[in-house]
Amino acid sequence: MSGVHVSTTINGDAVEFVCNADEPLLDVLRNRLGMTGAKEGCGTGDCGACSVTINGRLVCSCLVLGAEVNGAKVGTIEGMAKGDQLHPLQKNFISHAALQCGICTPGFLIAAKALLDKNPDPSEEEIRFGLAGNLCRCTGYDKIVRAVQATAKEMRGA
Amino acid sequence: MPLDTNFTNQKFKQVGTRPLRPDGVDKVTGRAKYGADYNAPGQLIALVLRSPHAHAKIKKIDTSKAEKLAGVKAIITSADLPDLTAGDRGMRDILENCMARKKVLYDGHAVAAVAAIDQTTARKALKLIQVDYEMLPHVTDVDEALKPSAPVIHNDIFTEGVEPTPTKPSNNNKRASFGHGDIVQGFKDADVIVEHTYKTEQTHQGYIEPHACVANVSPDGQGELWVCTQGHFVYRNQCAALLGMDISKLRVTASEIGGGFGGKTHIWTEPLALALSRKANRPVKLTMTRDEVFRCSGPTSSTSIDMKIGAKKDGTITAAHGVLRYHGGAFPATWAEFGAMTAFACYDLKNVKSESIEVIVNRPKTAAYRAPSAPMAAFAVESAIDELAKKIGMDAVELRIKNAAKQGTQSSYGPVYGPIGIGATLEAAKNHAHMKAPLGKNQGRGMACGFWFNFGGQTCCDINVTPDGTVTVAVGTIDVGGSRASIGLMAAEELGLAYENVRVVIADTSSLGHNDMTDGSRGTFSTGMATIAAARNCIKVLCARAAKMWDIPEDAVVWEDGHAKPAGTNAGNFPPLSIKEIAAAAGNTGGPIAGHNELVADGAGVSFATHICDIEVDPETGRSTVKRYTVIQDAGKAIHPSYVEGQYQGGAAQGIGWALNEEYIYGKDGRLQNAGFLDYRIPVCSDLPFIDTMILEIPNPNHPYGVRGVGETSIVPPLAAIANAMSNAVGVRMTHIPMSPPRVLKAISNRKH
Numbered sequence: 064m065s066g067v068h069v070s071t072t073i074n075g076d077a078v079e080f081v082c083n084a085d086e087p088l089l090d091v092l093r094n095r096l097g098m099t100g101a102k103e104g105c106g107t108g109d110c111g112a113c114s115v116t117i118n119g120r121l122v123c124s125c126l127v128l129g130a131e132v133n134g135a136k137v138g139t140i141e142g143m144a145k146g147d148q149l150h151p152l153q154k155n156f157i158s159h160a161a162l163q164c165g166i167c168t169p170g171f172l173i174a175a176k177a178l179l180d181k182n183p184d185p186s187e188e189e190i191r192f193g194l195a196g197n198l199c200r201c202t203g204y205d206k207i208v209r210a211v212q213a214t215a216k217e218m219r220g221a
Numbered sequence: 222m223p224l225d226t227n228f229t230n231q232k233f234k235q236v237g238t239r240p241l242r243p244d245g246v247d248k249v250t251g252r253a254k255y256g257a258d259y260n261a262p263g264q265l266i267a268l269v270l271r272s273p274h275a276h277a278k279i280k281k282i283d284t285s286k287a288e289k290l291a292g293v294k295a296i297i298t299s300a301d302l303p304d305l306t307a308g309d310r311g312m313r314d315i316l317e318n319c320m321a322r323k324k325v326l327y328d329g330h331a332v333a334a335v336a337a338i339d340q341t342t343a344r345k346a347l348k349l350i351q352v353d354y355e356m357l358p359h360v361t362d363v364d365e366a367l368k369p370s371a372p373v374i375h376n377d378i379f380t381e382g383v384e385p386t387p388t389k390p391s392n393n394n395k396r397a398s399f400g401h402g403d404i405v406q407g408f409k410d411a412d413v414i415v416e417h418t419y420k421t422e423q424t425h426q427g428y429i430e431p432h433a434c435v436a437n438v439s440p441d442g443q444g445e446l447w448v449c450t451q452g453h454f455v456y457r458n459q460c461a462a463l464l465g466m467d468i469s470k471l472r473v474t475a476s477e478i479g480g481g482f483g484g485k486t487h488i489w490t491e492p493l494a495l496a497l498s499r500k501a502n503r504p505v506k507l508t509m510t511r512d513e514v515f516r517c518s519g520p521t522s523s524t525s526i527d528m529k530i531g532a533k534k535d536g537t538i539t540a541a542h543g544v545l546r547y548h549g550g551a552f553p554a555t556w557a558e559f560g561a562m563t564a565f566a567c568y569d570l571k572n573v574k575s576e577s578i579e580v581i582v583n584r585p586k587t588a589a590y591r592a593p594s595a596p597m598a599a600f601a602v603e604s605a606i607d608e609l610a611k612k613i614g615m616d617a618v619e620l621r622i623k624n625a626a627k628q629g630t631q632s633s634y635g636p637v638y639g640p641i642g643i644g645a646t647l648e649a650a651k652n653h654a655h656m657k658a659p660l661g662k663n664q665g666r667g668m669a670c671g672f673w674f675n676f677g678g679q680t681c682c683d684i685n686v687t688p689d690g691t692v693t694v695a696v697g698t699i700d701v702g703g704s705r706a707s708i709g710l711m712a713a714e715e716l717g718l719a720y721e722n723v724r725v726v727i728a729d730t731s732s733l734g735h736n737d738m739t740d741g742s743r744g745t746f747s748t749g750m751a752t753i754a755a756a757r758n759c760i761k762v763l764c765a766r767a768a769k770m771w772d773i774p775e776d777a778v779v780w781e782d783g784h785a786k787p788a789g790t791n792a793g794n795f796p797p798l799s800i801k802e803i804a805a806a807a808g809n810t811g812g813p814i815a816g817h818n819e820l821v822a823d824g825a826g827v828s829f830a831t832h833i834c835d836i837e838v839d840p841e842t843g844r845s846t847v848k849r850y851t852v853i854q855d856a857g858k859a860i861h862p863s864y865v866e867g868q869y870q871g872g873a874a875q876g877i878g879w880a881l882n883e884e885y886i887y888g889k890d891g892r893l894q895n896a897g898f899l900d901y902r903i904p905v906c907s908d909l910p911f912i913d914t915m916i917l918e919i920p921n922p923n924h925p926y927g928v929r930g931v932g933e934t935s936i937v938p939p940l941a942a943i944a945n946a947m948s949n950a951v952g953v954r955m956t957h958i959p960m961s962p963p964r965v966l967k968a969i970s971n972r973k974h
Contacts, residue, residue, distance in 0.1 A: 083341070099258035100251020102479070104429040105511040109898035112429055140251035149249065157245035160863035163702030163871065165248030166255055166430045166479025191907040198898060200427050200480050201702055202867055203874030204906040 067130040073098070074142025082129035089113045091129035092139065100140035100169045104198065111197030114170040114177075115139045121177035123196075140169035143176065151214045152176055159210035163201035170197050175211045183219055187212070224754035226824060228920045228927045235714045236926060239863045242706040243725060244477075253477045256433030256449030261504035264435060265294050265336040267497050268343040269490060269507070270350050271517060272325035272332055275583040275891025276359035276372065279323060279352060282333055287349035292342035295501035296350070298333045302496055305465050314552040316463050318586045319492050325354070326374060326551035327583045328892040329516030331490075336497040336505045359583040359891040363548045364525050366392040366582045374581050378553060392581040394553035399561050399634045400574035407540025407572030411531025415608045419601040421940070421958040422884035423523040423548075425515055426590050427875070427903045430479020432518060433508040436494035440502055442466060446473045448491055451481040451699050452738030456488055457730045463492045464499070471495075474729040475699050482875070483589030486738050487519050515896035519588020520885060522547035522556045528601040532609050536620045540572040541565050541633075545598060549579055550586040559594035563937075564602050565633035566672035567643050567829060569626045573633045583891050589740060591872060592673040592933035596879065596940050600958060603669035603941030608954060617945070618651045621670060621831075638827065642855025642919040643670060646831035649915055655833050655851045664837045664848060665950025671830045671937025675930035676741025677822030681734040682751035684712060684759045686814040690801030692718060694755075695728040696748045697736025702871075702932075703864035704744045710860055711749050711926070715756035717783025718800060734819055742930030745860055746921075747822030753925050759816025766810040767798045824923025825930060830854035832873065832938040836946040843966030845947065847877055851913040857921040857929030869935045870912040876939025878904045884959050 066081035073096070082091045087106075092098040092115070101124050104110035108123040115124045116138035117131075143150045152172050155161070162168045171194060178185060178193035185193060190211050191204070199207060247253040284296045299322045306312040316322075321330045333350050337343040358372040365371055373390050380387050382396040408414060430449055438444035444466060450456045453475040461468045478485060494507040509518070527544040543564050547557035557577035564575045575598075610620040625644045631637050650656065650668055660666060683695040694712045698704065705725040713720045737743070764778040767785030771778075777792035778785050784797035807814050835849040852869040859865040882902045886894045895901045920927025944955050953968040 093257075094260075098251070099254070102255065102430065103257065103508075104431070104479075105898050107511065107897055107899065110429055110511075140249075144250055149246070153246075153249040156249050157241050160239070160242070160703065160867055162245070162248055163864070163867050164428070164430070164478055164480045165244070165253055166428075166477075168248050169251045172249060188907075191909075195905045195907040198429055198903060198905065200429055200482070200875065200903060201871045203870035203904075203912050204909055205870045205912045206863075206867060208906065208911070 069130055069133045071132045071135055071137055073137045074139060084130055086129045087125050088127040088129045088132060089124040092124060098139055098141050102166055102169065111174060112167050112170040114173040114197065116173060116177055121174055140173060143172060150176065151217050155210040155214045159206050159213060161202065161206040161210035167197060167199045171199065171207060179215055179218065183215060185215060224750065224757065224818065224820065226750060226923055226925060228922045229925060233714060235710050235720055236860050237862065239861060240706060240710065240720045242703050243709060244700065244705055255430055255479050256476045257508045259435050259447045259476060260506065261435050261437055264504040264506050265338060265501055266340045266343050267334055267336045267494055267505045267507040268347055269331045269493060270333040270347045272321065272328065272330040273892065274325055274354055274356060275328050275361065276357040277325050277354035278357060279321060279325060279332065280355050281353040283351040284333060287335060287346040290342065290346050290349060292338040293335060293346045294338065294503060295336045295497045296333060297493065297496050297500060301500065302463065302492065305463065312462060315459060315488065318552060319489055327585050329513065329585060331493065331517065334493045334497055336501050361582050361584055361887045361891050363523050363546050363580050363582060366548065366580050367546065374551060374583060378581065393578055394581060395555060395579040396577065397558050397561065398574065398576045401631060402572030404540045404542050404572045404574045408531045410539040412534045413609060413612045414529060414531040415605045415612065416529040417605065417956050419526045419528060419604065419956045421524045421597040421600060423520050423584065424590065424879050424883045425520040425901065426482035426484035428480025428482060428484055431509040431511060431514045432490060434491050434494050435504055435506045436498040437504040438495055438499040442470055444471045444495060446471060446491060446495065447476055448473060449476045449478045449485060451478065451485040451701065451740055454697060454730050454735045455738050456491060459488050460492050460495055464495055472729055472731040475727055478699055478701055481701055482591045483593055483740060484519055486740050487588045489518060511898065512896045515901060516893050517585050519586055521590035522549065522587050522594065524560065524597040526597065526601040528605045530605045530609055532613060534613055536613060536615045536623045538568060538570055538624045541570055543575040543601065544578065545575065546578045546580055547594060548582045548584065548587065550584045551581060552586045553579065553581060554587055555579060556587055556594045560598040562634035563595040563672050564598035567626060567670045568624045569630040570633060575633060591875065591936045595671065595673055595937045596876060599669065599671050599937045600940035600944065603938065604944050607945040607948065617668060618647060622647045639922055640919055641827055641829060642917055643829035645917050645919060646829055646853045646855060649853045649917060650831040650833055653833065653851060655849060660835060661837065663840060663950055664835055665946045665948065666833065666835050667942045667945030667949060668831060668833045669938040669941035669945060671934050673742065673828050673934040673937060675746065675825040675828050676743045677747045677825045678737035678743055680736055680747040680751040680822050681819040682748065682755040683733060684755045684816040686759065686800060686804050688804055690799065690804040691722040692716060694723060694725045694752060695733055696725060696752065697728055697733045698744045698748045699727060699739040701739055701744065702867060703861060704748065706864065707745045707860040708748055708752050711752050712756050715753055716760065716800065742932040743822065743825065746825055746924060746928045746930040749860065749926065749928055750822045750924060751818045751820055754818035754820060755816040758818060759814065762814050762816060763800060763803050766803050766807065766814060769810045770798065770806055771795050826857050826921025826923060828855060828929050828934040830934045830938055832942045834942045834946050836943060836950055838947060838951045838965065840951060840969055843962035843969060845881055845960065845965065847910060849910055852935055853915040853917065854931065854934055855917045855919045855929065856931045857924065858918055858927040859916045860928065862916060865916055865931050866914045868931045869914045872933065872935025873912050873939055874904055874909060876936045877909065877943065880940045880943040880958060880960060882959055882961060
């Protein structure tokens with residue numbers, strides 16, 4: 064099978080790969096690039112565990128083809144911390160016990176960051192609808208919403 | 222040294238605080254490795270061919286074309302998994318569930334598996350395997366399966382528990398009965414009786430991580446398995462037995478687990494991956510798709526329950542009788558028995574009888590789901606009690622308080638209770654601000670109680686003091702939601718070390734003795750018990766080493782605040798020795814310092830909860846929204862309160878999904894119609910409110926810290942709490958779960974006419 068050659072930027076780094084024309088970005092990240100932070104919970108865009116950003120826009124990487132990110136800027140969970148400094152969302156997810164099993168956590172963090180990038184002062188309802196594309200089966204979302212609220216407040220310097 | 226497991230009411234320095242979980246950074250950076258995140262060099266990708274039929278004879282499987290496809294390295298059918306179970310029916314059923322033998326028993330039942338160089342090749346190979354089926358009549362409904370006209374799924378199942386044993390096979394593999402007193406007289410004594418048949422539909426645990434494993438078996442008979450599981454030791458034992466391997470030769474390493482809730486206590490694809498690896502002599506990775514998780518892992522039972530409860534006008538329950546029918550999927554099981562045992566456990570009843578009827582249907586083999594079987598039984602009991610309260614004109618909480626079980630009550634399932642928390646959770650509910658908050662239009666408030674046994678089981682723990690005086694704790698129970706933090710807290714508490722100086726790891730199966738699963742809410746209870754014992758054994762060694770350093774008798778040394786001290790002035794006048802100092806000298810005092818413990822954790826403390834919820838029903842569409850929710854539950858002792866709250870909230874959320882939305886929908890053809898998260902809709906963030914929690918601590922007398930276990934009880938009350946709220950909101954008594962919009966709308970329109 065002849066592959067598609069793709070040049071892209073992932074978390075600020077120039078990356079090149081060859082993938083099949085029908086290969087989801089999620090499979091490229093996980094199987095070709097060894098970036099297993101994005102998870103496959105369903106493969107049909109229903110659970111959000113594979114959330115990444117493409118040019119700043121939140122997407123399910125299982126619904127995007129690897130070939131589509133040529134020339135784009137991809138953001139994944141592996142790029143969220145800056146060096147040894149965790150993003151405030153990452154810190155607050157830990158301190159608010161917003162994760163139990165943790166499989167949905169990378170997706171939630173990416174989605175929450177995309178939300179706060181657009182709306183630094185979201186209401187509870189805006190947070191709940193902003194994260195409605197991500198499934199968590201452990202927490203009942205309570206501590207996740209509180210962690211996002213605390214982060215928004217902290218980042219606004221309030 | 223055996224541990225004194227009696228509760229001692231000690232004052233804690235660290236237990237009960239909320240430190241950061243030690244695996245937190247790995248899990249927020251994407252670094253934590255789950256089932257599908259591991260790859261072995263040279264690995265093959267495996268896929269499973271599954272039956273599209275609910276019930277059929279396998280006439281022939283032709284794999285010859287697939288075998289010829291370039292890149293295919295191994296294909297297996299049941300012929301590659303000979304029956305080595307030697308008359309063990311339970312293990313034979315597990316084997317047959319992993320790979321169909323003469324018949325397929327449900328939509329999704331595995332018939333063959335392929336390992337190939339990549340997924341594309343494996344997918345092509347599956348299409349080249351030809352299976353000739355002879356269709357058989359099927360039955361997927363729990364009540365239909367009991368009818369004399371139903372197709373009999375196994376011709377060697379004769380109902381156990383009835384005298385005389387039937388001579389004809391049936392889909393009812395077992396009956397049992399629990400209770401005491403005289404229900405006939407009890408119902409005669411009743412002023413008011415409520416009687417209904419309640420139904421609940423099948424649900425799935427809905428963990429976000431599909432099952433995944435990497436198997437690696439060598440021609441010398443040694444093997445490794447990387448897998449997401451709630452019990453790697455049990456997976457090891459069962460896989461080795463089915464494959465004819467020595468247990469010691471199979472090393473299983475548990476990955477991080479992306480949710481289980483009981484669903485990762487059973488093996489499905491793991492023996493297939495091992496068999497493929499053995500045949501191909503290559504590592505094999507096998508990951509289920511979400512469709513496969515729904516169709517062929519282990520969802521819970523659908524049920525049909527006849528419930529009759531009678532009471533006097535003053536609210537005293539005079540008799541209670543339940544007949545509970547639960548399906549176990551396509552194999553014999555005892556899920557109804559759990560339902561029958563838990564049904565009336567919250568109450569002090571003079572006359573009570575609960576009967577269980579186990580049913581076999583053409584659906585996947587039922588697995589445990591968080592307090593397995595209890596939520597459905599509680600739905601029936603707690604709905605009926607609520608209706609009883611209304612008929613008598615008594616407050617629903619007061620009626621429950623009047624009949625609540627207490628210390629000394631003989632439970633409906635047999636044992637006499639020690640100190641228990643049902644009364645305390647009810648009193649807390651009665652006095653909770655939530656109970657007094659105003660309600661809006663089309664809103665209603667409901668409450669309900671729940672019970673779960675909690676389990677103990679086989680457990681062990683190794684504590685090793687490293688040369689710098691920090692400590693590693695190796696345990697054999699999987700961390701499903703923060704137990705590393707609670708185990709670390711208990712080890713730190715005992716040793717007098719800072720929590721940060723304790724590292725808890727989940728050992729692989731070759732590094733620690735057998736441990737039972739993380740199930741039955743046993744993780745923190747039993748591993749905590751083993752950890753406390755191991756720490757105390759470690760302290761004995763530390764004291765002995767200090768004695769050696771001081772050249773005084775061992776019994777002249779005590780351990781206080783993380784230091785060895787002379788027991789008194791007679792023992793000598795030495796400054797205290799820290800773990801760090803004792804560890805540094807270990808090479809000269811007898812070598813490495815460690816503490817071990819192996820035990821069967823007996824004395825799990827029963828757990829009770831009371832939930833309160835407000836819902837709003839849209840009378841135009843039948844859609845319900847939970848507006849406010851409060852969980853009150855007895856933890857015994859909350860080691861790390863944040864993760865106790867998390868268990869309460871998570872269980873409530875799963876219960877809410879079960880109550881309002883989630884159900885398996887089978888077509889007339891016996892095939893599952895909604896095998897995906899789009900059509901099997903679990904609650905999302907915008908569906909739920911904040912879930913308030915109240916932790917009560919009524920110590921378990923059989924645990925040094927009073928721990929009971931907190932994981933499961935929280936899923937028991939929500940079905941009934943929401944049904945009771947619905948009844949108060951729009952005046953309809955729902956007896957069929959889930960209370961999905963079409964069902965509610967129908968009930969509302971029937972009410973109007």
